[in-house]
Amino acid sequence: MTTIGFIGAGNIGSTVAKLAVDAGYDVVVSNSRGPETLADLVAELGPKARADTAAGAAEAGDVVVVTVPLKAYRQVPVEPRKPEEKS
Numbered sequence: 348m349t350t351i352g353f354i355g356a357g358n359i360g361s362t363v364a365k366l367a368v369d370a371g372y373d374v375v376v377s378n379s380r381g382p383e384t385l386a387d388l389v390a391e392l393g394p395k396a397r398a399d400t401a402a403g404a405a406e407a408g409d410v411v412v413v414t415v416p417l418k419a420y421r422q423v424p425v426e427p428r429k430p431e432e433k434s
């Protein structure tokens with residue numbers, strides 16, 4: 348099953364994550380404060396969801412959705428998404 352990683356789990360990220368779970372995808376959500384702060388969202392999303400660091404969500408996702416404020420774009424972890432590292 349395809350896993351969608353989410354970097355940013357605010358208004359947009361959490362809404363798209365809910366839609367993704369409803370559509371049958373596994374999701375990995377992340378934010379700037381750490382996975383422990385996403386316990387309520389993970390509980391709401393159910394067993395197809397887990398939280399990780401932003402790098403962990405990038406690594407886990409077959410597809411990654413980034414919904415951070417524009418000012419934070421330089422902090423988006425691109426290393427796990429390099430084509431040569433992800434088949």
Ligand SMILES: NC(=O)c1ccc[n+]([C@@H]2O[C@H](COP(=O)([O-])OP(=O)(O)OC[C@H]3O[C@@H](n4cnc5c(N)ncnc54)[C@H](OP(=O)(O)O)[C@@H]3O)[C@@H](O)[C@H]2O)c1
Pocket residue numbers: 354355356357358359360377378379380381401414415416417419422423
């Ligand atoms: N909502 C709208 O209707 C709307 C419309 C047009 C444009 N936008 C733009 O779209 C973007 C997202 O909107 P939103 O409403 O979803 O924003 P939001 O509710 O403020 O959520 C932003 C998310 O990004 C996370 N984040 C911030 N810096 C991060 C970093 N360095 N690494 C990982 N995660 C990080 C935040 O985590 P923490 O809470 O832990 O910091 C939060 O989960 C914003 O730039 C906004 O201006 C939004």
